Amino acid sequence: MGSEWRVLGSHQVLIRLQHAQDDCDAGSCHPAVGDLLLGRSKQLTASSTCGMNSPQKYCIIGYLEKCFLCDSRYPYNPYTQHNSHMVENVITTFEPDRKKKWWQSENGIDHVSIRLDLETLFQFSHLILTFKTFRPAAMLVERSTDFGQTWKAFRYFAQDCAASFPNISSGPAKSVGDIICDSRYSDIEPSTEGEVVLKALDPSFEIQNPYVPYIQELITLTNLRINFTKLHTLGDALLGRRHIDPLEKYYYAVYEMVVRGSCFCNGHASQCDPMQNLRGDVHGRCICHHNTEGLSCERCKDFYNDAPWRPAEGTQDNACKRCNCNGHSGRCHFDMVVYQASGGVSGGVCEDCQDNTTGQHCDQCKRFFYQDPLKVISDPQACIPCDCDPEGTLHNGVCESHTDPALGTVAGRCPCKENVEGVHCDKCRANYYGLSGSHPLGCQPCNCDPSGSLPFSICDSATGQCLCQQFATGQHCEKCVVGYWGLGNSLYGCSPCDCDIGGSQNNVCSPKDGQCKCLPNIVSRQCNEPAPGYFFLPLDYYIYEAEHANISLQGAMQFGQDSAVAVVFRQPSAGRSVTWTGPGFARVPSGAGLRFAINNVPFAMDFDITIRYEPEVLLMSCVSCDVVIDAGSILSIIGCSNLSHSLHLKLKFFCNPQGSLNASCSKLGGQCQCKANVVGRCCDTCSAGSYGFGFHGCYGEYLAASGWSALQPMSGWVFWISPLPSLPV
Numbered sequence: 001m002g003s004e005w006r007v008l009g010s011h012q013v014l015i016r017l018q019h020a021q022d023d024c025d026a027g028s029c030h031p032a033v034g035d036l037l038l039g040r041s042k043q044l045t046a047s048s049t050c051g052m053n054s055p056q057k058y059c060i061i062g063y064l065e066k067c068f069l070c071d072s073r074y075p076y077n078p079y080t081q082h083n084s085h086m087v088e089n090v091i092t093t094f095e096p097d098r099k100k101k102w103w104q105s106e107n108g109i110d111h112v113s114i115r116l117d118l119e120t121l122f123q124f125s126h127l128i129l130t131f132k133t134f135r136p137a138a139m140l141v142e143r144s145t146d147f148g149q150t151w152k153a154f155r156y157f158a159q160d161c162a163a164s165f166p167n168i169s170s171g172p173a174k175s176v177g178d179i180i181c182d183s184r185y186s187d188i189e190p191s192t193e194g195e196v197v198l199k200a201l202d203p204s205f206e207i208q209n210p211y212v213p214y215i216q217e218l219i220t221l222t223n224l225r226i227n228f229t230k231l232h233t234l235g236d237a238l239l240g241r242r243h244i245d246p247l248e249k250y251y252y253a254v255y256e257m258v259v260r261g262s263c264f265c266n267g268h269a270s271q272c273d274p275m276q277n278l279r280g281d282v283h284g285r286c287i288c289h290h291n292t293e294g295l296s297c298e299r300c301k302d303f304y305n306d307a308p309w310r311p312a313e314g315t316q317d318n319a320c321k322r323c324n325c326n327g328h329s330g331r332c333h334f335d336m337v338v339y340q341a342s343g344g345v346s347g348g349v350c351e352d353c354q355d356n357t358t359g360q361h362c363d364q365c366k367r368f369f370y371q372d373p374l375k376v377i378s379d380p381q382a383c384i385p386c387d388c389d390p391e392g393t394l395h396n397g398v399c400e401s402h403t404d405p406a407l408g409t410v411a412g413r414c415p416c417k418e419n420v421e422g423v424h425c426d427k428c429r430a431n432y433y434g435l436s437g438s439h440p441l442g443c444q445p446c447n448c449d450p451s452g453s454l455p456f457s458i459c460d461s462a463t464g465q466c467l468c469q470q471f472a473t474g475q476h477c478e479k480c481v482v483g484y485w486g487l488g489n490s491l492y493g494c495s496p497c498d499c500d501i502g503g504s505q506n507n508v509c510s511p512k513d514g515q516c517k518c519l520p521n522i523v524s525r526q527c528n529e530p531a532p533g534y535f536f537l538p539l540d541y542y543i544y545e546a547e548h549a550n551i552s553l554q555g556a557m558q559f560g561q562d563s564a565v566a567v568v569f570r571q572p573s574a575g576r577s578v579t580w581t582g583p584g585f586a587r588v589p590s591g592a593g594l595r596f597a598i599n600n601v602p603f604a605m606d607f608d609i610t611i612r613y614e615p616e617v618l619l620m621s622c623v624s625c626d627v628v629i630d631a632g633s634i635l636s637i638i639g640c641s642n643l644s645h646s647l648h649l650k651l652k653f654f655c656n657p658q659g660s661l662n663a664s665c666s667k668l669g670g671q672c673q674c675k676a677n678v679v680g681r682c683c684d685t686c687s688a689g690s691y692g693f694g695f696h697g698c699y700g701e702y703l704a705a706s707g708w709s710a711l712q713p714m715s716g717w718v719f720w721i722s723p724l725p726s727l728p729v
């Protein structure tokens with residue numbers, strides 16, 4: 001090292017720093033500096049070397065010009081090949097007499113270069129060239145950091161910088177990175193053993209930290225090239241020729257070349273391994289510490305990406321940090337945004353988390369999974385599937401990921417939509433139906449009408465059909481079945497309409513008030529009441545008194561041959577019911593007929609014709625008693641009294657104000673309540689045997705008379721009537 005210190009100058013700062021930090025555990029560390037050329041003769045080339053193909057003559061300048069042969073067809077050997085001047089001769093060999101061995105270019109060529117191709121990035125310290133002949137009149141040193149694809153000048157050297165490199169400042173440098181032309185190493189003196197020295201960092205600048213990226217960028221290289229551009233010719237014209245070819249005196253010749261540098265490891269290694277089996281002084285493959293890797297420790301080792309890669313500086317090792325993936329992944333990458341968001345704590349993002357985990361550190365269960373409360377997240381079985389019905393669960397089936405009393409969450413619990421229940425959120429709540437994922441609340445309300453539904457108001461969970469009380473119907477049991485009314489009005493929900501068959505159009509009634517559709521002049525809910533002023537006809541309403549009929553002689557059924565009947569008057573008597581109508585009876589001789597003249601049959605239909613009669617002598621038994629005819633009537637063949645309403649046989653009536661006790665009459669039959677001795681439906685005539693119709697009734701006395709009797713079957717009487725009211729009888 002002794003010879004190095006001689007030329008290092010202030011570059012000792014860098015050397016001391018490196019030697020002080022060879023312990024990587026204490027912070028940054030750096031490999032030792034050495035001669036990059038040692039062991040790399042194969043990587044050192046020259047664009048021109050004398051005698052490569054055949055011996056070449058060259059001469060030296062002196063009192064007596066002497067000439068020699070250069071024969072570089074074989075490598076130098078002090079005994080057999082001492083005229084070989086290949087470029088590898090410039091590499092230091094520590095042999096005793098180094099002046100017997102040098103590199104020499106071909107004669108008279110100005111532009112010659114020597115190039116060192118390194119196998120990886122190295123940190124350059126300085127270059128020393130020791131010349132056998134004059135130093136070049138002009139030269140420059142270049143470096144590449146991309147294996148020779150691009151080049152940058154380190155420094156220019158010229159005796160006359162302005163002439164040789166007119167565009168380059170002759171210095172001094174204003175900053176450490178300035179490229180200048182240096183004229184100190186290009187003098188024509190000394191004529192031998194002159195040196196050219198290039199320090200990577202200009203010693204005139206004080207560099208606090210040589211490991212900051214800007215400085216590192218200035219001093220790293222993969223290739224070094226020295227371009228000689230102009231020979232010193234001592235006034236001889238290079239192209240002129242005299243008695244001796246002057247070209248044979250001028251060439252470049254170098255005793256020794258030293259390229260000091262070190263393996264470049266970004267502060268993460270103190271030693272390096274050789275690459276490509278080189279046996280040199282400085283190796284290129286860093287033995288990385290601080291969880292870094294790469295030839296120059298230029299990146300973090302796999303799975304050590306929790307902090308950004310950085311070069312080590314001073315006591316800061318800036319080591320790469322191992323990612324924390326909780327055992328669920330072996331891969332991660334660094335994310336600066338995540339790192340900054342964490343406040344510089346953690347930037348490693350785990351990749352491809354396994355075991356159903358997710359998150360920066362595989363520290364959460366995936367969507368649709370939750371963490372077993374009894375297991376830590378690093379357990380391979382920690383995450384359990386949710387098992388929530390996506391239709392009924394909020395967030396499409398995501399369950400609560402962990403138990404947190406503060407948040408009220410329970411690991412694995414399915415958060416049901418509002419109208420949904422069940423451990424898996426797969427059932428509608430009571431009174432709801434139709435579980436559907438598209439419904440924001442999960443299920444729709446049954447909306448069962450409480451008036452028509454069974455207690456508890458439940459409905460079919462699929463269709464929503466409410467369970468109805470008897471006679472209620474509809475999706476919501478909101479109405480009565482046809483023929484029923486009054487939903488909610490009574491204990492049993494719906495009641496039958498019970499529309500009167502004769503008085504209503506049908507058995508359909510208003511669902512609200514049960515009002516049946518009444519036929520004309522019929523009122524009440526069930527249509528079983530006559531309208532005010534109307535009454536229902538009794539079955540035997542159409543009565544035709546025999547006393548008013550004409551007698552028709554036997555066998556003489558022609559018009560115009562009738563004669564008046566003999567009337568048998570009968571008066572009511574006390575203690576006996578009145579069994580007849582009208583003034584009494586008609587006596588009809590045997591063989592004669594009665595002809596009734598009627599004109600009030602309401603419409604054509606089937607009628608039965610009945611005759612009311614009785615034997616003339618009630619209390620006597622006789623074989624051939626005469627009968628007296630009370631009346632004939634026409635009856636609808638529909639015998640039911642209720643049905644008679646449907647015959648429309650309703651009449652407006654007025655009770656006679658003189659003969660009636662009041663203005664009301666019976667609804668069925670229309671009989672007014674008559675005063676004494678007054679008879680007739682409207683109480684408008686005196687009874688037989690009475691007289692003096694007036695507000696007092698009629699004057700008279702009761703006479704003994706026969707009453708109504710049951711109809712007695714009797715043959716021989718034929719009775720025809722015509723329904724045509726206009727037909728004369």
Ligand SMILES: [Ca+2]
Nearest residue numbers: 581582584630
């Ligand atoms: Ca009569």
